[in-house]
Amino acid sequence: MANMLKVTLVKSPIGAIPKHKKTVEALGLRKMHKTVLLPDNPAARGMVKQVQHLVSVEEVQE
Numbered sequence: 470m471a472n473m474l475k476v477t478l479v480k481s482p483i484g485a486i487p488k489h490k491k492t493v494e495a496l497g498l499r500k501m502h503k504t505v506l507l508p509d510n511p512a513a514r515g516m517v518k519q520v521q522h523l524v525s526v527e528e529v530q531e
Contacts, residue, residue, distance in 0.1 A: 472509035474517065475527040477502065482523055489520050498524070 478498040482490045496516055497505040507513040509528065517526055 471531055473529045473531050474507045474509050474513055475504055475529050476507055476517060477504040477525045478523060479525050480523045482520075485520075485523065489523065492516050492520050493523060496520075496524075 476496060476498065478493065478501055481501060482493045485493075496507065496513075506529065507517075517524060
């Protein structure tokens with residue numbers, strides 16, 4: 470059973486710096502209030518930490 474991260478875009482990246490906009494898009498988040506499931510690994514956690522002010526995160530047991 471793999472741990473997953475449930476990441477939801479809760480704030481618009483319009484006013485964010487370009488690096489954060491690209492990170493949000495690389496996470497697979499294109500529209501507000503959309504959710505993606507990502508594997509719980511150091512790469513995904515690092516991306517989420519960089520844009521923690523734009524997203525909400527939940528840990529999911531799968």
